Amino acid sequence: MKKAKVDYSAYLFIAPIFIGLVVFYVYAFLRNIFLSFNDVGVFGERTYVGLQNFRDLIQDPIFRRATVNTFFYAGVGVPLVVIISIGLAWLLNQKIKGLVFYRTAVFIPAITLPAAIGLLWRWLYNSQYGLINYLLGLIGVEPKAWLGDTELVRWSILIVLVWASVSYMVIILLAGLQRIPSMYVEAAQIDGANTRQVFFKITLPLLSPTIFFVTVISMIGMLQVFDFIFLMIRSESVAYQYAISLVTYFYESAFALNLRGYGAAISVVLLGIIFAITAIQFRLQKRWVHYD
Amino acid sequence: MTNLTLQAPRKVKLANRLKNSWIHVILIIVAIVLVGPFIWMFLTSIKTYEETITVPIVWFPEQIQWVNYEIVNDKFPFLRLYLNTILVVMATVVSQLAMSSLAAYAFARLRFPGKNILFLFMLSLLMVPGQIFLIPQYQIIVGLNLTDTLTALVLPNMFSVFGVFLLRQFFAAIPQELEDAARIDGCGNFRIYWQIMMPLVTPGLVAMGILTMIGAWKELLWPLIVNQSIDKMTLSAGLANLIGEHTTYHEQVMAGAVISVLPMIIVFAFFQRKFVESIAQTGIKG
Missing domain, CATH: 1.10.3720.10 (MetI-like)
Structure with a gap:
């Protein structure tokens, strides 16, 4: 391959997006870090307070609960989403009748508006007339206040989160499965491997780069959970405090209460958490991800 | 290879069919869990308010209430x-x-x-x-x-x-x-x-x-x-x-939800392959 000559017109091609990124992202990033060291009042008056916002955060019981909840959603939600979607993708990759129907059914939540999902699940969870309490009643389970009970509410949100995120991940994993050359599986079958052995010894290792990718993006997504909590529970209700996530609290502080410095500090903490966890995941991937 | 097919074609076929019926059972349950709520959304949207708050549940409305869509569209x-x-x-x-x-x-x-x-x-x-x-x-x-x-x-x-x-x-x-x-x-x-x-x-x-x-x-x-x-x-x-x-009227809220879900599902139905390929692109390492 011959080397192309240096081409300064390249800068013209990059300029439009570069300028936009600098203004709306780089400047915004730096400004946000700066704001996190300031006390910003309702009318925009600003005083430098150093690390005070962060010290306040540590003392703030709601922030602590938001952090614990966020780790709960990510810690329980990500394994559930990853395992369920691997299983589903595998099932949808079998040669069976009615695949088109099943695939369509599985993919629909991926394109549904979060707000519609929120409305729908609030109705399903309705403690008096909801379908879920009715169905559970048929097998003798007492009706529950899914979105009102302070113990239960995190689980109720988690169920919707998993329900809504599986679709997208199944699509990605299914594509990963379809890229695995069938000769590997066939070779193993000829050697007498049964379905389970093929799945664990052949399919999973070959799929591991895609699994890793899906784990990373669902982790990042779960750590930023906002939509369903905001949409399904009124902020006045007691249960809200028990379901609140870091991004929900960020939104509340920065935009509902107009505490921009405090809000900025929350987003900086979130950035730190996401960076740390993603870095750990990349560190650990060497142990279980196989690239060929 | 030939050995394997000659050995017991019927047994293999039976085992396959048994395995496939398990797959169908699981997939049908999954489909119900994922799509069932949308069907419930639609069923609620065509009921009267009284029907939505009847205990035990009424699955189908006595008369389809398209009027809910008009009401929510006006509001x-x-x-x-x-x-x-x-x-x-x-x-x-x-x-x-x-x-x-x-x-x-x-x-x-x-x-x-x-x-x-x-x-x-x-x-x-x-x-x-x-x-x-x-x-x-x-x-x-x-x-x-x-x-x-x-x-x-x-x-x-x-x-x-x-x-x-x-x-x-x-x-x-x-x-x-x-x-x-x-x-x-x-x-x-x-x-x-x-x-x-x-x-x-x-x-x-x-x-x-x-x-x-x-x-x-x-x-x-x-x-x-x-x-x-x-x-x-x-x-x-x-x-x-x-x-x-407007949270008091479940049937109107669900009608609103249907209005916001249906068009995208129709678009999706037409371009499903393109949708799926695009999302799959995100997983490819470059």
Whole structure:
């Protein structure tokens, strides 16, 4: 391959997006870090307070609960989403009748508006007339206040989160499965491997780069959970405090209460958490991800 | 190989069928869990209020109440919201495609000082969670006097780093000979980008367009932050208001939900393969 000559017109091609990124992202990033060291009042008056916002955060019981909840959603939600979607993708990759129907059914939540999902699940969870309490009643389970009970509410949100995120991940994993050359599986079958052995010894290792990718993006997504909590529970209700996530609290502080410095500090903490966890995941991937 | 098929074809077939029926059972349960709620949504939307609060549950209405759709449509500006959403989604998709493809072309095909550093710079932006930008972005919008406009919904979302990465792979895959031939014919960079390469990267553009579309369609936080009046909302954020307001009538709320879900499901049904391929693109390592 011959080397192309240096081409300064390249800068013209990059300029439009570069300028936009600098203004709306780089400047915004730096400004946000700066704001996190300031006390910003309702009318925009600003005083430098150093690390005070962060010290306040540590003392703030709601922030602590938001952090614990966020780790709960990510810690329980990500394994559930990853395992369920691997299983589903595998099932949808079998040669069976009615695949088109099943695939369509599985993919629909991926394109549904979060707000519609929120409305729908609030109705399903309705403690008096909801379908879920009715169905559970048929097998003798007492009706529950899914979105009102302070113990239960995190689980109720988690169920919707998993329900809504599986679709997208199944699509990605299914594509990963379809890229695995069938000769590997066939070779193993000829050697007498049964379905389970093929799945664990052949399919999973070959799929591991895609699994890793899906784990990373669902982790990042779960750590930023906002939509369903905001949409399904009124902020006045007691249960809200028990379901609140870091991004929900960020939104509340920065935009509902107009505490921009405090809000900025929350987003900086979130950035730190996401960076740390993603870095750990990349560190650990060497142990279980196989690239060929 | 022949050995295996000769041995016991019937046994293998039976085992296969047994295995397949298990798969069907599981998939049917999954389909019910995933689609059942949408069917319940629809069934609720065609009931009377009394039927929605009957215990035990009435599955089907005595008479289909299409009137719920009229009522919720009168209470809630769905047409306006859809129009806004289409405008915002289209503007976002077009501007992202334009700017990302320009940069992707440069990164894939041109040689220039600082290329790696610029690329690394973009890569690092890709990893930062979006909330970190929101407060200053909001302040910029306020400074430009653009709150409560559709422009505000599009502006910070015009620039997609992810798009640069996705499209770069497509530009890089184009054979060098094609470019060389065009250069001999006297084409400049822009003509090569626009007339030779853009048609060839169409699959990439479609994939990115669809992903951007899904993202812009679902976006909730940003519209809630910058816009207040319902006339300047997208459907996603506008619908969030429905949660606060008319919650007493379950059948109307569900009718509203159906209105906001159905068109996208129809679009999806037509372009399912393209949708799925596009989402699958995100998982391919470049």
